[in-house]
Amino acid sequence: MNLSHLLNARRAAGKPVRVALIGAGKFGSMFLSQVPHTPGLEVPVIVDLDPERAREACRTVGWNDSLTAATTFSADAAKAISGNIEVIVEATGNPAAGIRHARAAIAAGKHIVMVNVEADVLAGPLLAEEARKAGVVYSLAYGDQPALTAEMVDWARATGFRVVAAGKGTKYLPVYHDVTPADVWSHYGLTAGEAQSAGMNPQMFNSFLDGTKSAIEMAAIANATGLEVPAGGLLFPPCGVDDLPHVMRPHDKGGVLEKSGVVEVVSSLERDGRPVFRDLRWGVYVVLEAPNDYAADCFRQYGLKTDSSGRYAAMYKPYHLIGLELNISILSAALRQEPTGQPHGFRGDVASVAKRNLRGGEMLDGEGGYTVWGKLMPAAASLAADALPIGLAHRVRLKSDIAHGAVVRWSDVEIEANDDTIKTRRAMEASFSTRGK
Incomplete structure (x- = not known):
């Protein structure tokens, strides 16, 4: 990587990389904390629905008064x-x-x-194509797990390995799919009061717990890398880093995967709730296959953890630092005109699934809420099922009763066909649903 040298050259030339941030929440705040320590990178504009909150976020992460005074804070994205x-x-x-x-x-x-990986999964393939045609970069965010996983997949392929599986770790039990914001904190070992005093959003944190965020991130990885999506959705097998090559291989080789070349999430909890040994809760991984006996021998000689055959090995990154690492994407786009991952196809989608028996007339409340969770599906299967994307399941009213565990369909909800977001999603489906067949 040469980004720091390229940035220093821009700085020396008096041409800093100028960035505008839209959204000063946790991810944005973590990025902002690095700005004062990155000479040659400037953020002259920060947009947030609450500009004063954004200003306070800058103070909280260590901006001095002069840097804050030189920044425009606004609620206007323009x-x-x-x-x-x-x-x-x-x-x-x-x-x-x-x-x-x-x-x-x-x-x-x-x-x-x-x-905003939620937007990327809803319409990212179309947005990325529009960006390429316009000669600008559309990029996933480095530091977040989709971009880090896509990087590892690219590394494996560029070095000549076949990718068997790729994804991330998370805390998962099957019962989490029905958890709501009302009881989410008990699963994090917090009281509601402790979470509120820390400024933690229960619906956002619930989206991590109930499987929705994992589904969204795996769809983004599939669309960026061309890896396939498990036909029945994510398995979330319990698995520590030492067992990745053994567990994350195809059925016919003794593993849990339906086939080679898929995305999958591993759980940091055994199904009985015990912690997995050397779990990967905060990290990402890629399982690769040696193309020949010589490469398999090298795996052994250089200490890689492999399965019993010696042919499957894993590389992993145990942690991700989300916004603290975002400069990599920004500088890659500005200085090398390259994305840190971007969608090239429509392979994965995230369908809305009822958390309980829902009645016609109820209002859906979207990702991490009380009514639905997001299930990863192959894009073709999602379209065939008329599944309502989780990104559109917010503030829409049901026309039909939906049984607990059933997929909510477009025809089950009241949809405003002229809504720009819906039109963009439909355009993406029309453009990408038949590609690669």
Whole structure:
């Protein structure tokens, strides 16, 4: 990597990389904490629904008064996209806003780093194609698990290995799919009061617990790498780092995978709730297959953990630092015109599944809420089932009763066909659903 040298050259030339941030939540705040320590990188504009909250976030992460005074804080995204800005960071987490901001940035000739993986999974293949045609970069966010996993997949393929499986770790038990914001904190070992005093959003944290965020991230990885999605959804097998080559291999080789070349999430908990030994809860992995006996011998000679055959091995990164690592995406886009992962196809989708028996007339409350969770599905299967994407399951009213565990369909909800987000999603489906067949 040569990014720091390239950035120093830009700094010496008096041409800093200028970034606008949209969304100053946790991810955005972590990125902002690194800005004062990255000479040559400037963030002159920060946009948030609550500009004063964004200003306070800068103070909290260590910005001094002069740096804060030199920054424009606004609720108007147009301020981020206009002017002498090179890279837009979209970190709102709102799918509709993310799509809108990405398209505006692309139209304005700005690179876009899409922290908003919810928007990416809803319409990312179309947005990335529009960016490529416009000559700008659309990128997944380094530091978040999809970009880190995509990097490991690219490393494995570029070095000549076949990728058997790739993904991340998380804390998972099957009962988590039905957890709601009302009882989420008990699974994190917190009281509601402790979480509230720490400023923790129960619906956001519940999306990590109930499987929705894992599904979204695996769909993003599948769409970026071409890896396939398990036909029945994620398995979440309990697995520590030492067992990755043994567990994450195909059925016919003694593992749990339906086939080679898929995304999957491993759990840091055994099914009885005991912690997995040397778990990968915070990390990412890739399992690869030696193409010949010589490479398999090298695995052994250099100490890689392998399965009993010696042909399957794993590489992993035990941690991810989300916004603290975001500069890699920003600088890669600005200085090398390269993304740190981007969707090239539509292989994975995330369907809305009822957390309980739902009645017609109820309002869905989206990712991490009380009504639905997001299940990973192959894109073709999701389209065939008429599955409502989780990114569109917010503030829409049911027309039909939905049984607990059933997939919510487009026809089950009241949809405004002229809504720009829905039109973008439908355009993405039309453009990408038949590609690669």
